[in-house]
Amino acid sequence: MARKSAAVRREEILAATVEEIEATGLRALRVSDVAARLGLSASLVIYHFETKEALVAEAFDYAGRQDIDHARQLAAGTEAQGDGDADPRAGVASARRGSSALGQLRDVVGWYLPSGSSRSWKIWIDAWSAGLFDAGLRSTFAALDQEWKSILVRLMDEAIAGGECSAPTGGTEACATRVLAFLDGLAIQVMVNPAAVDTAVLTTWVDDFLSRELG
Template identity: 60%
Template sequence: MARKSAEVRREEILAATVEEIEATGLRTLRVADVAERLGLSASLVIYHFATKEALVAAAFDHAGRNDLDHARNLAAGTGSARERLSEVIGWYMPAGSTRSWKIWIDGWSAGLFDEDLKSTFSALDRDWKTILADLIVEGIGSGEVASRGDEAGAQSADGFAEACATRILAYLDGLAVQLLFNSDSVSQEKLRAWVGEFLTSELD
């Protein structure tokens, strides 16, 4: 049997780490458990990732990049800018992504005390904002989005789009927390309705 390349092995380890985080959480994550999922030795995992902390940061980056790749495909698809923006936001929402929001909330908490993990999340956040902002700018150009600058008209389309993208992501992140911890009062149906209302207030 041919040996797997280092790149393929790394990808397998990262995917298994994400699965383990999703199943048990970061607090109890062990390198040995990740290795066991793949039938490997813990030393081989450490060979590819020098520390548990480096493994965790790389695993979140791996999961985030996969979601971003899908979002970019949606953004580059057919339909109006506003329609594609809605598709990307639908993918980001708690019910849209293939990844459980549990791992992201778990990771955000850990990132408060881990600079590498914090940097990973900051980079992912910037990329999400760029995708949304580019679609908003496109929508402004086509007349689908109303750019509301200040009274002097000094705010550029880019500046408005970046601020709007930041507010949208902050709103979605907050709703994800509410959905996970207050599911009795925040249903998927309510969430979709609230997001629709929020986008109307931001973009019209």
Template identity: 45%
Template sequence: MARVRLSVAERREELLRAAVQQIEERGVAAVRIADVAAALGVSSALVLYHFSTKEKLVAAAFTHAADADLAHLRKLLGRRTSALRRLRAAVRWYAPTGQAKGWRLWIDAWAAALREPALRSVFRDLDQQWKSALAEVMAEGAAAGEFPCEDPAAAAWRLTAFLDGLAVQMTSYAGSLSRAAMLRWADEALARELGIDEGELHSSTR
């Protein structure tokens, strides 16, 4: 059966999805242009036509994955409900749950970014957008009197750093912490940064 002819945008989307999958399976260092091409049954030349080097393909793949994550975060934070409910939903989605596939992707990418300026730029922008989105809702909730949170920007920074560190531990040492304990710690961290008791967090989000 002949392959369906795709537009340039559709082809790039297909290649980026395949690249993310191959990076998840093989890691940034080991993945090759040929792996992405083989996964789709196309030539390496086609991949190189759209992304002239492996480095550009990898950076574009992570941007693609990051954009999807940011879109989901903004969907959670944009719900028509209290700031507290939105923040707890976002934290529980972002926190590692023991299903480490997605976190392996990002942890591997963080390591690669230490040596790849293009990747470092992608992740710096992603990190800033995450923190800004959280800080905006924290500031909104504080202004509405839901919680005190005197410095939303600093609170978002600390909360993100805590969750990232927890993800590294959960992913690197699987089974070292139960999912229930991890979620409890995430709730405790959120309550602490918002300046409320954890009990208030639970009662306000039922």
């Protein structure tokens, strides 16, 4: 059997790390448990990532970029119908809304929510808490957050230019920040205090928020 390349092995380890965090939480994460998922030795995992902290930071970057790649597909109207990592509702929504920039913006926002995203929000809430004490994680999250904002800003700019909506207060960059803050807050409520959120009308709340922001 051919030996796997370092790049392939690293990706396998990152995926297994994300799965382990989803299953047991970041506090309980052990390099040996990640290794066991793949039938590897803990020393081999450390060989590729040097420290547990580096492994965790890269695992969150890996998970975040998968989500961002899918969001870019939605934003471009090219989301694959048969993608196993995608919520099938997103593909249906994209087909219904066509090439409307505002419709694609709502697709991206809808998929970002816990009811639409394929990635468990448990890992992000866990990671935000850890990021309060870890500069490396904070840097990772800041970079991912900026990429999300860039997707939203581009779609807003296109929608405004096409006459689909009005320019938001403070500009599209500020609006994108408010939208993500609103979505993150809802996600935390859904995951931590679900009794406070009526998930049946979650999409309506988000649509109303976007309508107020964009006129």
